[in-house]
Amino acid sequence: MFRHGLKTSLRSLAISLILVLAAIAIPQAQGRTTSTSLPPSHLTSTTTASAGYLLAGADGSVYGFGTQTYGSTYSDGITGLSGSHPLNAPIVGMAATSNGGGYWMVGKDGGVFNFGNATNYGSTYTYGITGLSGSHPLNAPIVGMAATPNGKGYWLVSADGGVFNFGNARFYGSTYTYGITGLSGSHPLNAPIVGIVPTANGQGYWLIAADGGVFDFGNAGFYGSTYTYGITGLSGSHPLNAPIVGMAATSNGGGYWMVAADGGVFDFGNAGFYGSTYSDGLTGLSGSHPLNKPVVGMTVTPGGHGYWLVAADGGVFNFGSAPFLNSLGSQKIPAPIVAMVMVPQIHGYDVSNWNCQDLPNSPQGLMFVETNGYPFSFDYAPPNSPSCGVPSGGISQGLMAALQIAGNATQPFVYLGDNPSPSNANPAVTDFVPSGCANNSTDVGLAAVGTSLPGWNSTTCQYDEPTATGTFANTPVTTQGCQLYVDAGHSCAAPGANFNFGWQQAIFAYDTATLNANAANLPSIVRNTWWLDIESGGSWTGNGAHNYDAILGSIAALESLGVANVGFYSTNYQWSQITAGAPNGAALPSGSPLWVPDPGASPASVCSGTAGYSYAPFGGGTIRYVQYGTTSQFGGAVDEDASC
Known part of the structure; x- marks a missing residue:
């Protein structure tokens, strides 16, 4: 089992910024990489987990580590991204209920799927929107979701900064509230929105953009953005090595982290820096020791003293108090991982x-x-x-x-x-x-x-x-139980009495x-x-x-x-x-x-x-x-x- 990561997005940048940042007393963001196999001693953890994590694939697959799963879009008879009954659009986000008993997934078209004790409170279709096409399409695709603290509602966010609220999730504003005109128009966003993170009591939220810009609403405090570090977004004189792809907040809402596609991590407010994929000796998305696949998201431990990063291939990187509970890094998966959420110990x-x-x-x-x-x-x-x-x-x-x-x-x-x-x-x-x-x-x-x-x-x-x-003859040998039986020198097409009895x-x-x-x-x-x-x-x-x-x-x-x-x-x-x-x-x-x-x-x-x-x-x-x-x-x- 090994973890994968990205690239060194900020390590080289950190050196060049030290003098400038020290002069203005701004905490330095740091980066790390992840991508090839690492020694097992570095990957296994003896720390007892008080939480686990779920990974969601673009095809609606769900993978649980340190926790259980309650189904996937396949459970609903959907056949992934192709086949006889495919998803209308890929999955782009995920959120879990507060007690870990269920979760939601959202598609790019705003469709919402609920599992376990997660209740469906609506989707963009509830508003009369017709997905990504049709008579009343979304202005921009959905890119993420977040749940309220008690799990009785959730928000969806689109790439243009539009926010949709359902259940007991209140609307506190969107980028349009600031006079921004989405992805085009007279006053467009510098970069698309990539996610939404709620405050601890659900009375506010942050939106984060691919260029590291942060928008705060309700009781969400602003503690800085990548621009605070002198970075000039996705272009300019001092651009990010890779776009921002995810964000997580501290438990008391006094700070937050951002992660870039190369595994670089930026910390703000009371969010502690515990490392990045660069800390593992990875060199970002290129270089001598690059990540196998880009990082696509992050989630934080319940106490906020550690966090996990996940790459598109399902590779997981753990930092601080976050234990490594295994990953998909060495496995072949049907579609890229697109989201990761922490689930509390159940x-x-x-x-x-x-x-x-x-x-x-x-x-x-x-x-x-x-x-x-x-x-x-x-x-x-x-x-x-x-x-x-x-x-x-x-x-x-x-x-x-x-x-x-x-x-x-x-x-x-x-x-x-x-x-x-x-x-x-x-x-x-x-x-x-x-x-x-x-x-x-x-x-x-x-x-x-x-x-x-x-x-x-x-x-x-x-x-x-x-x-x-x-008839046993129709049993696919591709089932893992049958394959082990075949490996033991038998045949599922002509099973013995013991295999038959267990069956x-x-x-x-x-x-x-x-x-x-x-x-x-x-x-x-x-x-x-x-x-x-x-x-x-x-x-x-x-x-x-x-x-x-x-x-x-x-x-x-x-x-x-x-x-x-x-x-x-x-x-x-x-x-x-x-x-x-x-x-x-x-x-x-x-x-x-x-x-x-x-x-x-x-x-x-x-x-x-x-x-x-x-x-x-x-x-x-x-x-x-x-x-x-x-x-x-x-x-x-x-x-x-x-x-x-």
Whole structure:
């Protein structure tokens, strides 16, 4: 893993300006570069993250580091920048809700997309504007967005300095308020606007231009611009090495930073300078050690003592207290990264069949919910079927109740095992065999499951929907689970019993979740991150290679159904024991998120990978969440969790 950056935009400039700036007591802006691979010791961080970051691609892709994602434009059936149902215009900006439970993206045409607990309050089309063309087009394309502090509104800004407000976001002015006439006319902007940043209480905002010009509105204070340093914008006697592309403000609004496309960083007011890509020895957009791709944005840590920069290829640069949580720098991505936002550490809970009547009593931005635990997961069944507690009209204190609490922030999980013996042919285990089947003497008899789940075979008394299309042969080997299975010397077109068993477990859980999600009017949650719960209590065989095959079958099944992100709950010790002897060291798909319990020390030690062997990252994945304790505030023991 390595970070990428830009060029040395200000380092050479800084030297020539020292005497002049010292004479007038103006703090010096500094620059840094980023672009090629750096030593791993420089890139990994032992600092425990109190926040993560999201990256947005021009095609509507979303990538999360140290936090979860809630979907992308692909989740809405859009096919990126091309294909059968493409975006009307590329994505250009992103904003997150204050509790990290959702986010918005905005397109160049002013279209707004919302995910998780982010509410859609409108778009430029709401004003009767017809995008970039048509009868009433925008004067200039949208270039960015920002959310209000409580997440109940947002602003969009266009390249000509026009500001559009939605929800509880108030309008405090635009460049036109200053008598500027946009990008042309009698008094045009010197350079296009590239972004908008709100003040801490949302009662003002700054607009920033590509030449480093700053426009302040409402209670936003003016603390300087690149012109303050004697720089003459994009041309003139002393121009910027590269245009400004992003801005971030300090937590109390007493200062701000700007970043240029070459990785140079400028600090104003009480914003501290913690470095730039030039600090990493990069030389900007050219020179001996240039960035791979230009920097496109920045975001700041919650305390304001550090910041991240991101390049168009997804390379991430961290400075000050901002931890490096990985990047896309070494990966091939379908479209350039265009925006980056900080997401605060998220706290929440995980619930399963052990928590039938002990669920949180308020909306949650983070909740892991089991989808294959009896009787927790069968609330959608008719009133006469068993359920958690006393059902009321078929709805109990189980899965349905959990979905209504967590809403679109739900992250489903599957309690996994591998025991494909005849007595356990049903991946839901014998407890789910309907009444009338041969081996129902020890089960509860869920006749309703047989009529609700599309894969149930009432003749054979087992859940036998092998794939979404009916045959493994149609499963794309391009799914990561199948590819690992092939790497282990097998074929997804002719899977073994263990792979098949794992596949059916995941399909069963997915179908159960879908039934409940549709009934709760939350159909999109089945596309959220799914987790496979892999622990010693599961029905594992004594053969690690067979257990590994079952895990790969579950991964492949979820991926075949369109789940973009599959994560894993376990410890390094349990993973090693359960998959011992598996081919290729029981590897997980590249970049897999991990959810690891806290051994009793502190979540920080687990997040940083310093909690010891048993709780170290496993399978090549990255720890994203920690299960760090329990609470009895809801009537029973409910597990607590936090993002890293």
